[in-house]
Amino acid sequence: MDITSAPIDPGAFSAVILAAAAFLLFKAVTWWLIKTIWPVFAGFSDNHLERHFMALPGLQKVVIYLVFYLALLFGFVGVLAAVC
Numbered sequence: 184m185d186i187t188s189a190p191i192d193p194g195a196f197s198a199v200i201l202a203a204a205a206f207l208l209f210k211a212v213t214w215w216l217i218k219t220i221w222p223v224f225a226g227f228s229d230n231h232l233e234r235h236f237m238a239l240p241g242l243q244k245v246v247i248y249l250v251f252y253l254a255l256l257f258g259f260v261g262v263l264a265a266v267c
């Protein structure tokens with residue numbers, strides 16, 4: 184513990200809260216758009232997607248997880264860059 188160090192900037196905490204709120208808003212708007220524009224896909228994802236996904240081999244599951252995660256991450260970063 185260094186007593187001569189500066190205290191943590193309160194702005195850093197607000198940036199974390201803003202990022203979490205922006206992420207939750209992004210997820211909510213995305214799911215609302217999917218339900219509105221593609222109701223058949225929303226119904227399929229609610230009722231059948233898990234069964235089809237669990238039937239895939241392990242490597243395909245990992246690739247799908249990574250592609251989906253990176254797409255969400257880049258989309259989220261893009262939205263934050265456009266807002267800020």
